[in-house]
Amino acid sequence: MMSSEEGWSVRQEGDEPVSPTGQYFNSSAMSVCVLSAFESEVPIDDSPTMDVLRNLFLPVNPRFSSIMVEDKKGEKTWRRVTVNLEDHVNIPVFPSGLTVEAYHKCTQDYLTKIGTEMMRQDRPLWEIHIIKYPTLTGEGTLVFKLHHALGDGFTLYSALFSCIKRADDPSLPFTFPSRTDGKKRELSLWEKAARSLSVGINTGLEFGWSLIKGEDDRSPIRSGDPGVEFRPVVISSLILPLEKLREIKIKVGGTINDVITGIIFLGLQLYVQKENDQSVAFNSTALVLLNTRVVNTYQSLQEIMKPNGKSPWGNQFGFLHVPLPKSYDPERVKPLDFVRQAKKTIARKKNSLAVFLNGMLLETIRKMKGSEVAAKYVHGTLRDTTLTISNMVGPLEKLEIAGHKCRSYYFMVVGVPQSLTITMLSYMGKLRVTFGTEKDFINEQRLVSCMEKAFDMMYQEARDYK
Structure with missing residues (x-):
């Protein structure tokens, strides 16, 4: 400072x-x-x-x-x-x-x-x-x-x-894929009451679980060592076609995020199986980043900087604690089941106010004990989990920076006390999945290979699915 x-x-x-x-x-x-x-x-x-x-x-x-x-x-x-x-x-x-x-x-x-x-x-x-x-x-x-x-x-x-x-026309704004599937139908009074009850129950369960949840097991994807955030991180990635991801989505319903989360969970299971000779099922949790803004796409800087705007400048997000499915032999499990489970789990957790209650708890800690204590609480939340998953939506058109056309781009978060961070970014009909792995602990090439295999397994089952 x-x-x-x-x-x-x-x-x-x-x-x-x-x-x-x-x-x-x-x-x-x-x-x-x-x-x-x-x-x-x-x-x-x-x-x-x-x-x-x-x-x-x-x-x-x-x-x-x-x-x-x-x-x-x-x-x-x-x-x-x-x-x-x-x-x-x-x-x-x-x-x-x-x-x-x-x-x-x-x-x-x-x-x-x-x-x-x-x-x-x-x-x-x-x-x-x-x-x-x-x-x-x-x-x-x-x-x-x-x-x-x-x-x-x-x-x-x-x-x-x-x-x-x-790149095609600098005078035009970028366009981004829509995150919605059209207008939602109006709910009846009874449906609204049932949803409110469901939100209340889910909020209590999820918030309570986040408070009492212990530290994840050490595993082939979590060293659990102190100071892991200071260790070198190797960045690697793979590119998946959004068209094929949509084919999988159509077979099981849900969203592209549900599909890619299922692929990640299956890929992690395949990797853990290869690295774990004792066939132990580990307790592992993913922190899935949730945008808490009321908008679903990028806005102009004028809108972001507007006083009291819907999307002000700053950090506005929360974390969903999503337990990784356990499987002693993931190759014997139907791949699409990983998507169905991810869809069900994320839908339940989104249908609660636990993210906002956790935010209120953090703010209470900050006001009572100061920002440094609150920061340690955030650090502990990250440290006790296995990985973080974050995704962004990129433009449909090719972009250009100072005369340089961009073939692809990606992002990675560093300085996080975890052995594994996974980010996703769509661009021109493709999804770039990037892995930040603790050097000399996670075999990044084998991890990428397992993710590719998980995608192939899931796509093949979706094509055979009737």
């Missing part, structure tokens, strides 16, 4: 308060960042970088030109500072003359390196890394490292999209 000679910063006029969640994510308990990587179709020309950052990126929000400071009372605020752009731009140099496969490995190692490094607190909490070497998935990679204290995925991507244009 930036401080005065007395060890604390004196609050100044113009300082803006840091949101509670922003304080949790940048505290003594944890420091959580987001890596957002854009893979270019052409070699990267870094000459427009400074102009784009100065004229498009910095004006998006004052937080990109601010540092977080703390006063004597422990209250944290954002303070505007002069930004030296050269401090935020990094262009790594790799050995020359390597193969594409070798440069792909160099890029993976570089992402592991920057994912482990702590961000300096005496400058605004963002960086850009321009990797000018080809990989198996692009001719170059542009990486934004953004501290999660700046905002959640919704607002951070809305900010990035202000610097990005449609």
